Amino acid sequence: MGRAGLPRGCPLIGKLTGVVDSVAADAAIIDVGGVGYVVHASGKTLGRLGARGSAVSLLIDTHVREDAISLFGFAEGVERDWFRALLNIQGVGAKVALSILSVLAPDELARAIAAQDKAAVARANGVGPKLAQRVVSEMKDKASGIGLGTALAGGEVPVAAPSEAADGPMNDAVSALVNLGYRRAEAYGAVAKVMQKQGANVALNELIVHGLKELAQ
Known part of the structure; x- marks a missing residue:
């Protein structure tokens, strides 16, 4: 009931x-x-x-x-917000929602969704690859709509739709950092911060270099 x-x-x-x-x-x-x-x-x-x-x-x-x-x-209220939002995903009950929040703090979960990093979500007990994909796919639209994007790094890094993150130098920079051994959500967060500080037209090599500096902090 x-x-x-x-x-x-x-x-x-x-x-x-x-x-x-x-x-x-x-x-x-x-x-x-x-x-x-x-x-x-x-x-x-x-x-x-x-x-x-x-x-x-x-x-x-x-x-x-x-x-x-x-x-x-x-x-914190933001964790409760994420919990309630996760319950709207088919296949996610209270136990699974808490499992996801046990491995990913709200800001980390926001980055994973923004980066479409299903591997990060799949680290939670009871979450397989298919469910992890469903979570990051369905949550991408819900996050900004219910104000959960403010969980990102002081509310400064936007939760972008996959189409925004998948094209151009940003995606190339994220891929380069992932190839260096960083998790996709971490790489996305670092590159997004660089773009916010230096503008959307920053060159690829600058994105990678300054992204590495963000990750090293």
């Missing part, structure tokens, strides 16, 4: 503030006034919770089914 079918009187939790009781591989128990809430979260969010007894405040997405109420927690 989804949100449209919430039982009458069902609590829709949007935020929890309390202390860490325990942390497991895919969830934590947050003690709020003596009540322990099981909150599922990405590995990156769980890693930020701290030791038992640490104060914590998490944004919550509440999912209700006929047989269970599940809470999903996020340290």
Whole structure:
């Protein structure tokens, strides 16, 4: 049962503030006034919770089914935005969405989508090549439409459509950096920064040289 079918009187939790009781591989128990809430979260969010007894405040997405109420927690609003967006992709459930966010922080996921880097997404548990391709393909239009592009490097690097990134010196520079051993999403982010600083007409060799400098920082 989804949100449209919430039982009458069902609590829709949007935020929890309390202390860490325990942390497991895919969830934590947050003690709020003596009540322990099981909150599922990405590995990156769980890693930020701290030791038992640490104060914590998490944004919550509440999912209700006929047989269970599940809470999903996020340290930042942008991670929750990505989680919700990923759930709109066929084949991506809550577990898979958290798996993707465990290996790719929001800014890294934005770069992977902009660069159409399915290999980066496929690093997540439960994500095969076909699903990874579907994620980067379908998310390319959703990212800018729901404001997720601001997750990129201080909001300065645009989430470009593949047609924008696939032609001309930018694509050649990205390919050159990939051939040097960098991940496609990293290479795309570096080249995009260079183009923003120096303009869209920068020469290919300059893109590569300055791209390497960005990657070395």
